Amino acid sequence: MQQHYTYTNFQADVVQSPHQNAQLPANFNWQSHRLTQALVNPLATGFAHLYRRTHPITVIGAEKLIPGAFIYANHTQPVGDVFVPRTLPFPVSIIAGPANLGLPVIGKFLPAGRAILLPSTRKQYPQFLAAIKRAHTLGHLIVVYPEAHVWPFYTGIRPFDATSFHYPARLDAPVFTMTTTYQAGSWPHRVQETLYIDGPMPVDKTLSVKQQQQALYHHAQTQLHTRSQLSTETVVQYTLEDEHD
Numbered sequence: 305m306q307q308h309y310t311y312t313n314f315q316a317d318v319v320q321s322p323h324q325n326a327q328l329p330a331n332f333n334w335q336s337h338r339l340t341q342a343l344v345n346p347l348a349t350g351f352a353h354l355y356r357r358t359h360p361i362t363v364i365g366a367e368k369l370i371p372g373a374f375i376y377a378n379h380t381q382p383v384g385d386v387f388v389p390r391t392l393p394f395p396v397s398i399i400a401g402p403a404n405l406g407l408p409v410i411g412k413f414l415p416a417g418r419a420i421l422l423p424s425t426r427k428q429y430p431q432f433l434a435a436i437k438r439a440h441t442l443g444h445l446i447v448v449y450p451e452a453h454v455w456p457f458y459t460g461i462r463p464f465d466a467t468s469f470h471y472p473a474r475l476d477a478p479v480f481t482m483t484t485t486y487q488a489g490s491w492p493h494r495v496q497e498t499l500y501i502d503g504p505m506p507v508d509k510t511l512s513v514k515q516q517q518q519a520l521y522h523h524a525q526t527q528l529h530t531r532s533q534l535s536t537e538t539v540v541q542y543t544l545e546d547e548h549d
Contacts, residue, residue: 308541309455314462317453318542319382326402327424334435336416344416352390359384360489365501366392369480371443373504374472376524377482378532379449380458381497386410388499389447389482397439398447399468418444433471440475447482457495458542459486459535461528466521473517478504481524483531486539495539500531 309318361384369375371394379385389396397418404419405411415421420439423432439446448471450464461483472479480503487496505523507516 306541307456307539308543310543310545311455312545314451315453318455319453321403321406326406328402328405328421328428330425330427332421332424332428332431334415334420334431340416341418344413345418348387348410348413348417349390352387355384355387356391359497360491360494361388361497361499363388363391363499363501368501368503369393369445370478370504371445372440373445373478373480375445375447375480375482375501376468376528377447377449378458378461378484378528379451379454380456380484382454382456384484384497385449385454389445392445395442395444396447397436397444399436399449401452420446436471437475440477446471446477455540455542457486457539459532459538461525461532464525466517469517469521469524470513473507473513473520476509479507479520479524480504481527481531483528483534485532485535486537487535488537495537498534500534502527502531 311318369392375389377385381388386398389398395418397420399422400414400419401422402424404414405421418439420432420435423429436446448468450468451462452464455462469479480501483500485498485500487498489496505520505527507519511519
């Protein structure tokens with residue numbers, strides 16, 4: 305039986321959790337202890353490769369990636385979007401919301417696993433930006449899910465704004481997109497996931513940072529929409545609440 309979600313708008317959180325309104329503590333530190341990182345990251349990466357091998361997932365275009373690049377992706381897999389990026393050719397840092405700290409088992413380990421959590425207050429913002437700059441300097445791929453909320457198996461691209469494109473524009477970093485699409489699997493009741501990596505997005509370096517931000521946003525948005533058309537399988541039905549009523 306096909307799963308079904310109703311939504312009131314494209315910013316709605318269709319997957320409810322008891323921690324979805326979580327806030328970072330005022331003294332949150334974006335730099336985890338090195339020993340904890342040394343323990344968590346090999347385990348997380350090992351699990352990520354196991355997850356990818358045991359699920360019908362194909363990644364196309366990973367060879368184009370550049371250390372220190374930003375990757376903008378559609379957010380359609382609650383578990384896969386945490387782990388599949390860790391199987392890419394370079395170390396990965398994922399920008400994530402504070403609510404992810406409440407995920408069972410893995411939540412409390414996310415900061416040590418190179419997750420860069422969004423700040424809860426304006427006062428925390430400089431530390432957050434410093435964490436992004438540090439990851440970029442170290443050559444990490446920085447994954448951004450601009451749609452913010454996960455919509456399982458959604459085959460379209462939800463509206464998002466240009467805010468997060470300020471990071472690569474400011475750091476003069478390359479930008480790629482990673483679009484998850486869905487096709488019929490070779491086994492009954494198993495859907496094939498095909499992830500397309502495209503980029504780097506072209507940008508005129510003579511433009512101001514603000515203009516580059518807008519240009520990168522439009523290029524990435526267009527590319528995500530184009531690739532999303534390659535989905536041929538609908539696993540979950542989404543209905544606007546007014547239409548459902």
